[in-house]
Amino acid sequence: MANRSGALEAPAAATPRRSASLWGDAFRRLLKNRLAILGGIIVAFLVLVAIFGPFLTPYEYQAQDLQAVRQARGPVNPFVGPHLLGTDNLGRDLLSRLMDGARISMTVALVVQIVVLLIGVPVGAAAAWFGGRVDTLLMRITDIVYAFPDLLFIILLSVALRETAFGKALDGLLVVFVAIGLTAWVGMARLVRGQLLSLKETEFVEAAKAVGVSDFKIVTRHLLPNASGPMIVAITLGIPGAILAEATLAFIGIGAAPPRASWGSLVADGQTYLRSEPHLVIIPALAVAIALISFTFLGDGLRDALDPKLKGKQ
Amino acid sequence: MLGYIIRRVLWIIPVLFFVSVITFVLMRATPSGPFDSFGGGRIAAPGVVAALEAKYGLNDPPHVQYLRWVGNLLQGDLGPSYKYRDRTVNDIVGEGIGTTVMLGLMAFTVAVLIGIPLGVIAALRHNGIPDYLATFVSIIGIATPSFVLAILLLVFFSVTLGWFPSQSARWWDNPSTWVLPTVALAGFPIAQIARYTRASMLEVTRKDYVRTAQSKGLRERTIVSIHMIRNALIPVVTILGPILAFLITGSFIVETIFGVPGIGRYYIVSIGQRDYGVIMAMTMLFAVAIAVLNLVVDVLYAYIDPRIRYS
Amino acid sequence: MTVTNDQGRAPGDPELSELPDDVQIETEEGQKLVSLLRDDRPHARKLLEVRNLSTHFTTRDGEVHAVDDVSFELDYGETLGLVGESGCGKSVTALSLTRLVPNPPGKIVAGEIIFDGIDILKLTGNEMRLLRGKKIGFIFQDPMTSLNPTLTIGYQIAESARIHMGLSRRAALDRAAELLSKVGIPRAKDRLSDYPHQFSGGMRQRVMIAIALACDPMLLLADEPTTALDVTIQAQILELIRSLSEEFGTAVILITHDLGIAAGMCNRINVMYAGRIVETGKVDDIFEHPQMPYAWGLLDSLPRLDEEKGARLRTIEGMPPDLINPGPECRFSPRCHYARDVCRTSEPALSPREEEGHLARCFGTEPGGWIQ
Secondary structure (H helix, E strand, O other), X not given: OHHHHHHHHHHHHXXXXXXXXXXXXXXXXXXXXXXXXXXXXXXXXXXXXXXXXXXXXXXXXXXXXXXXXXHHOOOOOOOOOOOOOOEOOOOEEHHHHHHHHHHHHHHHHHHHHHHHHHHHHHHHHHHHHHOXXXXXXXXXXXXXXXXXXXXXXXHHHXXXXXXXXXXXXXXXXXXXXXXXXXXXXXXXXXXXXXXXXXXXXXXXXXXXXXXXXXXXXXXXXXXXXXXHHHHHHHHHHHHHHHHHHHHHHHHOOOOOOOOOOOHHHHHHHHHHHOXXXXXXXXXXXXXXXXXXXXXXXXXXXXXXXXXXXXXXXX | OHHHHHHHHHHHHHHHHHHHHHHHHHHHOOOOOOOOEOHHHOEOOHHHHHHHHHHOOOOOOXXXXXXXXXXXXXXXXXXXXXXXXXXXXXXXXXHHHHHHHHHHHHHHHXXXXXXXXXXXXXXXXXXXXXXXXHHHHHHHHHHOOHHHHHHHHHXXXXXXXXXXXXXXXXXXXXXXXXXXXXXXXXXXXXXXHHHHHHHHHHHHHOOHHXXXXXXXXXXXXXXXXXXHHXXXXXXXXXXXXXXXXXXXXXXXXXXXXXXXXXXXXXXXXXXXXXXXXXXHHHHHHHHHHHHHHHHXXXXXXXXXXXXXXXX | OOOOOOOOOOOOOOOOOOOOOOOOOOOHHHHHHHHHOOOOOOOOOOOEEEEEXXXXXXXXXXXXXXXXXXXXXXXXXXXXXXXXXXXXXXXXXXXXXXXXXXXXXXXXXXXXEEEOOEEHHHOXXXXXXXXXXXXXXXXXXXXXXXXXXXXXXXXXXXXXXXXXXXXXXXXXXXXXXXXXXXXXXXXXXXXXXXXXXXXXXXXXXXXXXHHXXXXXXXXXXXXXXOOOOOHHHHHHHHHHHHHHHHHHOOEEEEEEOOHHHHHHHOOEEEEEEOOEEEEEEEHXXXXXXXXXXXXXXXXXXXXXXXXXXXXXXXXXXXXXXXXXXXXXXXXXXXXXXXXXXXXXXXXXXXXXXXXXXXXXXXXXXXXXXXXX
């Protein structure tokens, strides 16, 4: 690779560049990736819906339009009346429920990754920095977490804590979010450990040590920022997994307490009417699909843009 | 190598210990017990509950209960089921485990046999039609959760077209009963494996040793099959263990939707019913499966990558 | 290397005995190629004639003229140095000779490459494969990444002998063992089943040499073969290349940024700059009467033993020019202390100097020029 691109190095270096920084370069590469841009735009849209949804929804997500249901003799079809995407069998506006579901999904994306960062980064950093026994112990702990069947652990935890204040927080969603995070941090810990192990041997760490910078500062100011590219990619690509896990759990009835509905529980509720009113399943399933694809595209794009191995290739 | 395998197998024991303790603690953390309600929402008389709890030793201190469970486990006894009182946990697990493992293995085989070639072809025809096709399949696979895929398959193929039965009650009698569950389960891993293989192949394409192979005058087919695929599969192998583990432990939703008589579908019910024995047994089984599969993958990894030598 | 050359061949079938069975000959040049594969005799005036070769790379900023109108010749058994800074086009020239320029983004856009009388740019991809590994061996820069980590050393050496010489698996492995000991690896037979990671960098480069020489090629392309190695190992590897090429009469094109290495190894040197050959001649002529300020710069940047301790190593100031839109001027003029107006408005041709075969691309050193 070095050899083959060697011929291009000099001319490329001689070309005046607008920005030579890693992030600037990465950003320009990202902008060239149409799928990633599309993913990013949809993600931004979903985030906006999640934040401002409650002010924009045509109806309350739990409000029932019984008259419409009576007229339609069942769930209201989409695109016919005041309910743009129709209603469920209880006359609740599907669009409003979908927008509330976006709020849940985006909160999952956020909370789970915060938990992942809060646990994974310190564990990985400590394992790499202290090495030896600390490393062995922490890696053994990750082994145990890794061996735990993810979904089963999440179900168990949320059922166990269902009656507590924690279990009831955020309409019963917080415990699910945290449980997903508790199973997902292992990957981040291993990534951070691997990155830091290789960075630890570099000259700038030697230099920082030589001038008496404290361990904590070396790790937080020098090592972690240098590992931030792969971390950002891992976070972005971890989000679809978290959204999927939440939707799956909601599908089997764990998570959002009724009348709140996650996209997963909308699919579950719609199942009954699948043959007569397929939109009740298709629309929330599409919402899940779009969210998963968008985050995956964005994450893939970020990875390609930040991966130095691919540099100069695109 | 043998020493490494033995150490890894021994390490599974403490892992299982911690997994069982965590599960045990979480189960007991709930305020309600297995006999607080019976089927149909009837509330049992306090005397009956007390008698049942005494019978199953649920009034003993937790550590006594845990040690009793461990003792029984070591004798191969997974304990009684509180919900299905005519059957032991051994019965329940024994009946369904084969089906669950079989379903997982079939989905795994399908995922590998489709995913890897799809990824390889996509990489070789980078930016060509096969690449776009493979990308499209991957996107569908990634974007469609198994529960959605299962419902759609069920409605389309068995309800609308009537090609496959929707209930797999007589699981082994008729191969057509397990086609849909297998496809529903395999959808996501196909996408994952194809994506991984494609990326890995594209990476290998740029390697210096591929150019060395070209400089020897080898034909394209030899370069791809001998020099590229094997190297490209090394990183793919690392995700196969987790994927198989996911297929075996994560099949309960597909089992529930298709009525597959495996063990997965008992899990959700058991947690709701506080059927401690079933929960413990299932968690342990799945933990063993994950640990063993990861070990197998690591050994396989050393086999295809001569640089890895465990000591 | 004729010891095992005749093993495993079908003697009664001289026609296609060396052709891998899947190669279809489609072109006239291909027919000629088949006939010359039968023996090791010269079939033309020169082993290699490169005429007006241009290789471009498509990048997001435009077409990079990596190799721009390059012509040179190579005699049978001769060792030629291609010398220049990184990015001057010397590696791309070598890759072009075997048509291994990665495409996309690279492409040979013009020129002729006549190898042993055959215009290889007219061959089909399949026919080209008959030449690679068989008549042209390639040693790459980085031995750490140029060997396949998942295949044994023996397999990787035997591979080309099997396809090009029609050897059986066993005969090819015997040959691999022989080659391995030839390149100085002790207990060669035992090491055939080892993997690359079990070898040091220097040893791996020896393996690369064994691979390149496996079919007794007429031309060996060595692209910075020692750049990635320790200094002590460098000398050993260079000596190995030199002695083996002498022994087998193999012509060598040695690509290096180190004029010192080229001086020790080569009969003639082509100095390349910014995709062009700027000076060519016998080693002695170039060292004694360099005719191009760039070559002076290269010579000056060699560390010298007769210099005072502590003297600064000289470097050539400035950067090579942008190869996307090369202007009409002498490409070295922006960095040249002797440049005059004429250098900045037109590019000098490669013109003869006093000694035979010594040419340079410089107005200042042309007869009547202003540089003495």
